Amino acid sequence: MGPGGARRSRGRRLVRGLLLAPLLVLLLTVVQVLVLRWVDPPFSAFMAARQLEAWREGDGEFRLSHEWKDLEEVSPDLPLAVIASEDQNFGRHHGFDLEAIEKARASNARGGATRGASTISQQTAKNLFLWSGRSWVRKGIEAWYTVLIETLWPKNRILEVYVNVAEFGDGVYGAHAAARRYFGRDASDLTAAQAARLAAVLPSPRRYSAAKPGPYVQRRTRAIERQMRAIGGRAHLAALD
Incomplete structure (x- = not known):
């Protein structure tokens, strides 16, 4: 594969990655919420x-209740x-x-x-x-x-x-x-x-x-x-x- 073909291949992989990233994020949020149906956060x-x-603020004594x-x-x-x-x-x-x-x-x-x-x-x-x-x-x-x-x-x-x-x-x-x-x-x-x-x-x-x-x-x-x-x-x- 020549230099031009390699660049086109990298470009296609980049486009696929950009398209798949939002779908992956959405899938992770679905899994996150589904798990918390049974697991207490x-x-x-x-x-x-x-x-x-x-x-x-430097408040080292603050504690959540x-x-x-x-x-x-x-x-x-x-x-x-x-x-x-x-x-x-x-x-x-x-x-x-x-x-x-x-x-x-x-x-x-x-x-x-x-x-x-x-x-x-x-x-x-x-x-x-x-x-x-x-x-x-x-x-x-x-x-x-x-x-x-x-x-x-x-x-x-x-x-x-x-x-x-x-x-x-x-x-x-x-x-x-x-x-x-x-x-x-x-x-x-x-x-x-x-x-x-x-x-x-x-x-x-x-x-x-x-x-x-x-x-x-x-x-x-x-x-x-x-x-x-x-x-x-x-x-x-x-x-x-």
């Missing part, structure tokens, strides 16, 4: 980012409170709540308070695999992981992972760590009011405190308790099985 991307942030608990070891009131607070259509949508998205778009277009429409599935994808931010690239990757999660995991697994990786305070991740830190009890012993208070801080867990709830968190806690009853209480979770 020891940490999340958000946990890793927070620990790195502490190291960069996190301990995995299976869903049956968590008071049913907490996943119920999260659904009531964050995503009341969780059992009906397939990862994206189009009705909530349209309401958020209309509210934001009117110049009202900024309104989000992320589902529990989207938040699980973001917390577990991604980084904070609002870039279109991150949102696109989040959407892909959301599709995978909804396709490969049952709804109860999504809830289980979410309540174990959600941040309930600076460095406090998951239901059990939050229950121990703020109420001195196991996640299985959380009351409905305590679960509602934890759910109330989820929009901004470093701004709002479950330990010392201000007027906003108190109002939101009461509203979540009302919504928990309105959607059918613990019986609502049985419909997700």
Whole structure:
């Protein structure tokens, strides 16, 4: 083969490599999410980012607080409170709540308070695999992981992972760590009011405190308790099985 043929051959191999690389990445993400249907993740991307942030700031004493608990070891009131607070259509949508998205778009277009429409599935994808931010690239990757999660995991697994990786305070991740830190009890012993208070801080867990709830968190806690009853209480979770 002459020099020209060798160059053409290398060029074809390069093109094939460039075409196969995205397919390989997609396949790896499918395998990653499929494995996590049964294997409990020891940490999340958000946990890793927070620990790195502490190291960069020279805070050698900072420690994450996190301990995995299976869903049956968590008071049913907490996943119920999260659904009531964050995503009341969780059992009906397939990862994206189009009705909530349209309401958020209309509210934001009117110049009202900024309104989000992320589902529990989207938040699980973001917390577990991604980084904070609002870039279109991150949102696109989040959407892909959301599709995978909804396709490969049952709804109860999504809830289980979410309540174990959600941040309930600076460095406090998951239901059990939050229950121990703020109420001195196991996640299985959380009351409905305590679960509602934890759910109330989820929009901004470093701004709002479950330990010392201000007027906003108190109002939101009461509203979540009302919504928990309105959607059918613990019986609502049985419909997700």
